[in-house]
Amino acid sequence: MSLLKLQDVTMNFGGLTALRSFNLELAPGEIVGLIGPNGAGKTTVFNVITGVYEPSHGQIFFMDQEITGMRPDLITKAGIARTFQNIRLFRGLSVMDNVLIANHLHLKANYLAAMLKLPGYRREEREMRERSLALLERVGLADLRNEPAGSLPYGMQRRLEIARALATKPKLLLLDEPAAGMNPKEAEDLTVFIKEIQTEFDLTIFLIEHHMDVVMNISERVYVLDYGMTIAGGKPAEVQNNQRVIEAYLGVNEDVED
Amino acid sequence: MAEHKKRNQILTAVSVLLLLGFITFAENYLDLYIVRILNVCAIYAILGMSMNLINGFTGLFSLGHAGFMAVGAYTTALLTMPPAVKQQIFYLAPLAKPLDQMNLAFPLALLAGGLLAALVGLLIAAPVLRLKGDYLAIATLGFAEIIRVVFTNTQTITNGALGLKGIPALTNLWWSFGTTAFTLVVLLSLINSSYGRALKAIREDEIAAEAMGINLAKHKTLSFVLGAFFAGIGGGLLGNLLGTIDPKMFSSMFTFNILLIVVLGGMGSLTGSIISAFIVTIANEVLRFLDESINLGFVVLQGKVGMRSVVFSAALMFVVLFYRHGLMGSKEFSWDRLLAGKFVRKLMGCFKKRLPEGGCDQ
Numbered sequence A: 001m002s003l004l005k006l007q008d009v010t011m012n013f014g015g016l017t018a019l020r021s022f023n024l025e026l027a028p029g030e031i032v033g034l035i036g037p038n039g040a041g042k043t044t045v046f047n048v049i050t051g052v053y054e055p056s057h058g059q060i061f062f063m064d065q066e067i068t069g070m071r072p073d074l075i076t077k078a079g080i081a082r083t084f085q086n087i088r089l090f091r092g093l094s095v096m097d098n099v100l101i102a103n104h105l106h107l108k109a110n111y112l113a114a115m116l117k118l119p120g121y122r123r124e125e126r127e128m129r130e131r132s133l134a135l136l137e138r139v140g141l142a143d144l145r146n147e148p149a150g151s152l153p154y155g156m157q158r159r160l161e162i163a164r165a166l167a168t169k170p171k172l173l174l175l176d177e178p179a180a181g182m183n184p185k186e187a188e189d190l191t192v193f194i195k196e197i198q199t200e201f202d203l204t205i206f207l208i209e210h211h212m213d214v215v216m217n218i219s220e221r222v223y224v225l226d227y228g229m230t231i232a233g234g235k236p237a238e239v240q241n242n243q244r245v246i247e248a249y250l251g252v253n254e255d256v257e258d
Numbered sequence B: 001m002a003e004h005k006k007r008n009q010i011l012t013a014v015s016v017l018l019l020l021g022f023i024t025f026a027e028n029y030l031d032l033y034i035v036r037i038l039n040v041c042a043i044y045a046i047l048g049m050s051m052n053l054i055n056g057f058t059g060l061f062s063l064g065h066a067g068f069m070a071v072g073a074y075t076t077a078l079l080t081m082p083p084a085v086k087q088q089i090f091y092l093a094p095l096a097k098p099l100d101q102m103n104l105a106f107p108l109a110l111l112a113g114g115l116l117a118a119l120v121g122l123l124i125a126a127p128v129l130r131l132k133g134d135y136l137a138i139a140t141l142g143f144a145e146i147i148r149v150v151f152t153n154t155q156t157i158t159n160g161a162l163g164l165k166g167i168p169a170l171t172n173l174w175w176s177f178g179t180t181a182f183t184l185v186v187l188l189s190l191i192n193s194s195y196g197r198a199l200k201a202i203r204e205d206e207i208a209a210e211a212m213g214i215n216l217a218k219h220k221t222l223s224f225v226l227g228a229f230f231a232g233i234g235g236g237l238l239g240n241l242l243g244t245i246d247p248k249m250f251s252s253m254f255t256f257n258i259l260l261i262v263v264l265g266g267m268g269s270l271t272g273s274i275i276s277a278f279i280v281t282i283a284n285e286v287l288r289f290l291d292e293s294i295n296l297g298f299v300v301l302q303g304k305v306g307m308r309s310v311v312f313s314a315a316l317m318f319v320v321l322f323y324r325h326g327l328m329g330s331k332e333f334s335w336d337r338l339l340a341g342k343f344v345r346k347l348m349g350c351f352k353k354r355l356p357e358g359g360c361d362q
Helices: A042-049 A072-078 A095-101 A111-115 A119-139 A154-167 A184-200 A212-218 A236-240 A243-250 B002-029 B032-057 B065-080 B083-089 B106-128 B133-153 B173-191 B194-204 B206-211 B216-242 B252-265 B270-291 B307-322 B335-340 B342-354
Strands: A004-013 A016-026 A031-035 A057-062 A080-082 A172-176 A204-208 A221-226 A229-234
Touching (some): A004 A042, A016 A042, A080 A154, A095 A119, A095 A154, A111 A119, A111 B194, A154 A172, A184 A212, A221 A243, B032 B173, B173 B270, B194 B206, B194 B216, B206 B216
Parallel strands (some): A080 A172
Antiparallel strands (some): A004 A057
16 A cells, blocks of 8 residues: 555646656655756645645655545644744744644644633643653754744754644654755764654655655655656665766766767 | 743733733722723734734735725624614615624624634735735825725715714723724734744745745735734724724725834834834824923923924834834834843843852843
């Protein structure tokens, strides 16, 4: 059974085809990478999966349910969480609140029960706080829980964004360039961290990444996009030596070919 | 912490008692003019808080408040006016049945005004809340104008441009301050719940909020409708305080006055809205001399009607340019913060020895 399946997905913006007949299948428990040069359509893949865009063509299935064109919040509820390429934390709110907010979708109490602080709601609120604190401890941000999220250093904001995504209790986690702007040491730590949370939270992870060390190290399979087309796919070692991938990344040196 | 909590509870209880004592005193002994200003202060506090819920907490730039107030004011007024008075003032065309005979107790009429305003909010929420930023502002501004024009033309319900006169003066300090307290308690309990956090998340980043599983339409509607409800109740209190209302009163200028209160008090601070409602309303009265001629002894400045508005506009510009967070920013009033303030600390300096260690830290 596949966890996520994209069938022949095409995304047009006016005359521009950002993604052309894209096919993808993720098995439960996999870590899969998505690479490609800038503007290849990687983030478009994420936006189509999470419902930010409705694909012009094609279908998306999550756990055998069609989720094509579903509202983003419902897709998150179904079990797909994401982080953003340009970090999108609730900057003015505290670190703790950021994680608490991601628990809100599982809240059973209605707003009247919440306003009146009925026992049922109080129990849920307590559970949300415990869970959030545990998550923050896991990513090493528990001490900073009362700080505004926007005041954290960059690397911590990345980790907070992952903690926030985990708080939605996802089955599939989409990471959009988690190592962007990190030095090699930080990127290496992140690689270990991603592998750890994958087993700890029983996740399937699909990530976009530019750091080749990270992608090749972590991914069991890699898809390569260029100009919205899948140009290669397979095991990291195979992809790395694929001529088309090398050309897409390095360009064709016409002087040498002549 | 526990000690602070107890101290804060005592301070709150004492303040509430003092306030109750003051209201009793004011109702019985104070000048009617001052009582009226205090009433207006409290009503503006309600209007400010309700607008702050929509604009400050949820980040929806809505300018439709005057419309909701008008709905509440007319509903409450029509439901509390005695049938005889109605017959008298609806001389162009009689009031539609069964409104002409209806007469409800004040609290029920207020509630009806709030509920009707909330219903109107619910009806326009679906189309309007799809819009963002400036577009939402324009659409809601348009809505308020539509309400005004409709009320000018529904002769058999609102008495059109003639407005309503002889509305019983049922609003007193107990009602206005009581409703202010009720509004504060209700909105605070929403803001401090998981739903309140969701609203703030929408304000901070709509895309991220939706990606975290927050149903945008549902939560925005909740905020909008609750804001409309309290705007309606505020309008109802105002109508029954002033005694006369007409459609012209509820122009967009009214919305901007409330917006001034919200911005000055701090977007995202309910207690800030209350404080600034009092400051703005009282300043509005104190600065009345600006509209009159001023005799400086050696020169007499000719009074210009509208000078107050100029001063107020300048004040708003000053706040937006240099003091964007307003009085309270997005923080709520708390005893801890007040007692940790510089002024109080100095004042408490001499008692420091008697306080527990670190009693003033925060």
